[in-house]
Amino acid sequence: MSNEQDEVIAFLSRPSAYDTSNQPVERIETHGSVIFLHADRAYKLKRAVAFAELDFLSLQSRKKACRAELWLNRRTAPTLYLRVSSINRQADGQLVLDGQGPAVDWLVVMRRFAQDGLFDRMAVQGHLTEPMMQQLGIEIARFHACARITPSFGRIPDLYQEIEKNYREMSRYCAFLDSAQVISIAHASRKLLASLTACLEERRSQGRVRRCHGDLRLANICLFDGQPTLFDGIEFSERIACIDVLYDLAFVLMDLQHHGLNTLGAGLLTTYINHCTWKEDCEPLALFLSLRAATRCFSFAGAAQRHADPTTRHEKRQKSILLMQQALGYLHGENPLLNHLALTETAAYT
CATH class of the missing domain: 3.90.1200.10 (Aminoglycoside phosphotransferase (APH), C-terminal lobe)
Incomplete structure (x- = not known):
């Protein structure tokens, strides 16, 4: 995983990345993604990794995968999958969610559900x-x-x-x-x-x-x-x-x-x-x-x-x-x- 993605993960782990409510951020990690749970939303980040069937090493591949995940999963969960969001680097060098500046990574944004409902x-x-x-x-x-x-x-x-x-x-x-x-x-x-x-x-x-x-x-x-x-x-x-x-x-x-x-x-x-x-x-x-x-x-x-x-x-x-x-x-x-x-x-x- 890249140093830039380490920075993105640290950013998304802070409540201030989402709003000013200071609600805690929970994190779920899998081999291919990191999911951040905040308030009533879940934010899914594709890891910059490659396996036999999966290659998310490039920013473009992660953007494409996020869009594909949104489209494909809306076939069965249209109200659960909300949108694809960008993480941008502002002119002052700080990261922001859906802001100005070049995109440094992409997220699938979902409605959060109770883990006991799995x-x-x-x-x-x-x-x-x-x-x-x-x-x-x-x-x-x-x-x-x-x-x-x-x-x-x-x-x-x-x-x-x-x-x-x-x-x-x-x-x-x-x-x-x-x-x-x-x-x-x-x-x-x-x-x-x-x-x-x-x-x-x-x-x-x-x-x-x-x-x-x-x-x-x-x-x-x-x-x-x-x-x-x-x-x-x-x-x-x-x-x-x-x-x-x-x-x-x-x-x-x-x-x-x-x-x-x-x-x-x-x-x-x-x-x-x-x-x-x-x-x-x-x-x-x-x-x-x-x-x-x-x-x-x-x-x-x-x-x-x-x-x-x-x-x-x-x-x-x-x-x-x-x-x-x-x-x-x-x-x-x-x-x-x-x-x-x-x-x-x-x-x-x-």
Whole structure:
């Protein structure tokens, strides 16, 4: 991160950057951004960093990413995402928000919401309900129906690439992940994908690959103005976000199951299917769920490696092990969601 961005972060950490009320500023940091919470607003700064899929090193790239984030996330959260703001350097050298002088950085400005309204926290606290899942299923189905069709993405080689990436990343953590299970996940995933090739290509030709959310886990859903709201969708990579709609949905379904909320996951899936504008048979769902679980597995494993605190490191390692087992279970037919659907369909015909 640049020295100039260090100056920007210090500036945004002071209440005087926003107004004269002297209300405290809270800060949330992720690998790609820093969010400043002040009064009833949240200000999201893109870090000047570059990773495999993300490059925010230049000022122009951060400006472009802020504008893309605003536009894309207004599809699902139009009243949450407000505007893009600039941080300018005045003639006297001082920084100012939306002022005169050259822009030194850019922000996405959002309405602030209660952190207890995040669905990952609500899942842990036992506050998610069946009516919320019904509302969420309707909203995701609406969003997918309106999303732009992107037929040049979501091809079979793209999915093979995901399988190999998951295998490569999980293999880095075989000090605590079972190497035999990691190999088994990769082998079974390749085999299942090969059997689904015709199905997936037909889905792509039918317009099921669209500009989706791309990171639709519980942490990126909140209760806002009383409604389940999708936010923080992927803006920096079309490859990640232009996917089969069922692959998009699979992330939140997998996440609910990881929290032991199988009934809520089944309710969400049933509602989604009932409100789709096309007939959804869920044939590739097991593969998609496994891919999502494997991705979260190596994400938690990497987080465990980075943590100095032994307790936190142990907790994240345990989560990664459970996610590895979850990924393998989907590939071996252990799927309560599909079992629920089968029972529902059987009941409908008796």
